[in-house]
Amino acid sequence: MRTLILLIGFLLTPSLFAETLPRHAPVPGGVALVEFRAAADVEPLARYQDRPVLVLAHEGGYTAVVGLPLDAAIGTHDLEVAWGGNGRSTIPFEVTSKEYATQHLTIKDQSKVDLSQADLERHWREQAVVRDVLKTRSEPLPALDFLQPVPGPYANTYGKRRIINGQPRNPHRGMDIPAAQGTPIRAPADGVVLHTGDFFFSGNVVYLDHGQGVLTLYAHLARIDVEPGQRVVRGETIGTVGASGRVTGPHLHWSVYLNRNAVDPELFLPETTAAP
Structure with missing residues (x-):
């Protein structure tokens, strides 16, 4: 054994x-x-x-x-x-059950809420790309004691039911960490850059593959500093915080995926990092 x-x-x-x-x-x-x-x-x-x-x-x-x-x-x-x-x-x-709160947001650009046919078709194409990305399963064993990608306190928004400009939308499947424009974003663990791109809702994105179906997403970036296939180490800068895509202001959207499911990123962080 x-x-x-x-x-x-x-x-x-x-x-x-x-x-x-x-x-x-x-x-x-x-x-x-x-x-x-x-x-x-x-x-x-x-x-x-x-x-x-x-x-x-x-x-x-x-x-x-x-x-x-x-x-x-x-x-x-x-x-x-x-x-x-x-x-x-x-x-x-x-x-067991868990109740998630409701969050009301106001987006100034209504075209990011009521999509044109062209924007809707673009979103569908991007969703097909995301589905392929999430199928990735490489051999290395991942480290799961993650570094917070942007330092500072946060209020976890994962799972919140979102009302955008008065319209119900899908629950939020990531954590929003407030940070100033240009703040460096750090890889939470060793991995390989799986995908980068510019998405309608998520803006500039980076996906990292940490191994065995553990993936992470970083969205709304101002700048992407890595390329697909590049190996990164824990703490290495992969880009900077921005306000690209559909946002109310600069912040990092961070998602963690296990067996293709977006789960609560806070579970991978020390309990002391959450805001009171």
């Missing part, structure tokens, strides 16, 4: 291992840490909603790091684990 654990990345004591994980929050838009032990002397493969899930090994067994969609149903969910050949098991876990 020790040989297998070393092959898939590392061997940590339970206490040190826990410090490297996001906080356990089995709620819609949260992260479920599902623990299990080895059922065979082979590396386990886990899936949730028919998508591969990050599995990390430690002395006590394995932990699946499951990203839950914001519209996840309350109740029992299943993690499917395969042990090679025909060895399979189903591990149930519970998703």
Whole structure:
């Protein structure tokens, strides 16, 4: 078993291992840490909603790091684990409720709210690009104890139901961190630049691939300082804060994706960084 654990990345004591994980929050838009032990002397493969899930090994067994969609149903969910050949098991876990607040925003440019046919078609094309980006799953094991990409206090906006110029819109699937125009944005962990571009709603964006289906998005940038395929290290500048796309002012929109689901980025940060 020790040989297998070393092959898939590392061997940590339970206490040190826990410090490297996001906080356990089995709620819609949260992260479920599902623990299990080895059922065979082979590396386990886990899936949730028919998508591969990050599995990390430690002395006590394995932990699946499951990203839950914001519209996840309350109740029992299943993690499917395969042990090679025909060895399979189903591990149930519970998703509990969480109420997200409503946020009212005013956008001065009404054309960013009521889209023209041309802008709508552009948005659809961009959404197809995003879907392809989110399918990425590379081999490296990611570091999950993230550095906050822009320093300073924040008020977490993840999950808020948005009313824009009086019109209901989709819930917010990221964290907005206020910062001055031109503030450097730092990579929260080692990774590879997966995609950059200029999107209708998100403005100038950078996607980073941290490995095993863990991706991060940085939106509304003033400047992009990296290129697709470039390797970055924790703390390296990838761009600067701006107000591109649909915004009310300069800030960083930061999203974290696990198994293609945008989850609450705050779960990956020290609890002391949130604003009172």
